[in-house]
Amino acid sequence: MPRRSLALAAVAFASATALAQSDPTWVEEVPFITTPDHVTLAMLELAQVRADDHLIDLGSGDGRIVITAAKRFGASGLGLEIVPDLVAKSERHARQAGVAERAQFRVQDLFEADLSPATVVTMYLLPDVNLKLRPRLLALAPGTRIVSHDWDLGDWAPDRTVTVEVPDKAVGREKLSRLHLWQVPAPVHGQWCAGASTLQIAQTFQRFEARLEATGSVRHAWSGRIRGKALPAPVGGAVRPALTWEGEALAVAAGAAGVPAGTRFVRC
Template sequence: MSCAAGGAAGGTARPALASIPPAPLEEVPYVQTPQSVVDAILALAGVQRGDRLIDLGSGDGRIVITAARTHGARGLGIELAPHLIDLSNRLAREAGVADRARFVAQDLFDTDLSGASVVTMYLLPDVNLALRPKLLSTLAPGTRVVSHDWDMGEWRADRQVVVPAPNKPVGLERTSTLRLWIVPARVDGPWTDPRRRLTLTMKQTFQDVEAELRADGMPVRRLGGTVAGRSLRLFAIDGGPLVRLNGTVRADRIESRLSMGGGAPRRLALRRD
C-alpha cells in the first residue's frame, strides 16, 4: 500500500476545498505496507464478497489484490506513479484477479468515491484532513473508511486497533495503528411527525448527535447519542424520565421506535422538515 497522496512520490494536486489552508499539501512518499498489516486492515473493515474497495495511494496494489483474492471483493487502486500502476496490474494478473482488481493513474482528489463501500488509505495527517470533507459528502452512509497510522482530526474513529508490524520500514515502533470510521448519515436539523405533533431537532458533529424533542403536552427534552451509518441511537441526557429513540435513517425520513417513561416502544415516522 502506498503512503502517497494520489499514490505517488510525485506530489499532490491542490484540492478546491474552502476548508483547506493556503499552504500546499506536503508531498507524500511511497511506503510499502507489510502484508500482515494489509490483512489487519481488511479484517477491520470487514471486507467481504460484494464490497467495492477503493485504495487511495495503492502503491504495489497489495490491498486491492488481497481484497479480491482472499475476500472476493472488487477493488480499485488510485496511484500516480506509472511504474507502480504497471507493477500492480502485473501482480493482479499473476494472482488471477485482474478482472476484479483495477488500477488507474489519477489524483485522489479527482477520484469518484461514490460507489465505494470501503475506502482505505495510508497518507499523511494534512492529506487526511483535506480529504475529510470529500469522504463525508461523497460516501454513502455506512461506508467503512480505514486509515493506516493517521487520524481525521475532530472526526474520532469508531474503532482503533494497534497491530504488530515487524517489517514496517518507517517509525521507531514496529507497530501500526489502524482506525475505522463508519460514514454517518446526515441528520442535522429539524424532523417532524405531523400526526403526533412532534418535532426532533438535531445538531450533528460527525457521528455525535445532540437533540431537542418537542411534543404537545410534554416539556422539551434534551437527548444525546450517535449515528453509525444509518443507525440512529438517542437517549435522554437532561436528568428527566427515560426517553430512548432507535431509528434507521433513509434519506429524508427516519423510521424509529420511541420509548418514553419506561413505556412500551411505539413507532415514530419522522420526515426532514
C-alpha cells in the same frame, strides 16, 4: 497517537520522503511506502470486508490492498494511483493472483476521482492529505467504512483504533502501525418534524444530541453515537426512540412514549 510520537513519525515519514525523492516512483504529496502484508490483512479485517464490498484504495502503490481484498475476501476493488508504473505493476500482480476482473487499477489523482461507488475506503497517506480529503470522505454514503494506516482525520475521532506490531517498520521509531476505522455517519443535523412533533438534532461527526417534543407534551432528550444510518436508542434509563436515516426521512425504528415505531420525521 500522542502528539510527540505523531511528530516523530511524521518526521520519519518525511525523511523517507526525502530519501524517496531519488526514486522515480516518488510523487510530490505522498511517497510510495508499502503496507506490510499482515497489516494489510488487519486493515481489511478491521473494515470487515465482505464479498459484496467495493473497496477503493487511495494511493494504491503496488496494489496489495485491493488485490488482498479480492483474493481473501472476494470483494471488488479499485486502486487509484498517480504513478503509471505502479499501476502497471498492480495490474500484473492482480493477473498473477487470478483476481484481475475484481481488482482494477487506474492512473488518477485521488483528489479528482469519484469515490461514491466505495463501500470501503482504505488509505496510507499523510496527516495533511487525510485532512484535505476529509470533507469528501464525510460526504460518502452513510455506513461507508474508512480505514487509515497510521494517520487519523484530525478531530473526527475514529470509531475504533487497533495497533499492530511491525518489527521491521521502515518509518517511525515505534515498531508498530495504528489502524483507524470510521463509519461515515448519516447527515442528521437540524430540525425534523412529524405532524405536531419536532425533533432537533445537533451533530458533530458521529456524535449526536437529540431533543424531541412529541404530542401530549412528551419530551425526550438523549445523546449517542451514529452508526452509519442508525441512531440507536441509549441502553438503560428511560426508553428513547431508535431512529434510522432514510435520506429524506428519519424513521422511528423502535418507539418511545409519544413516538410510535414507524413515525417518519422529515426536515422542516
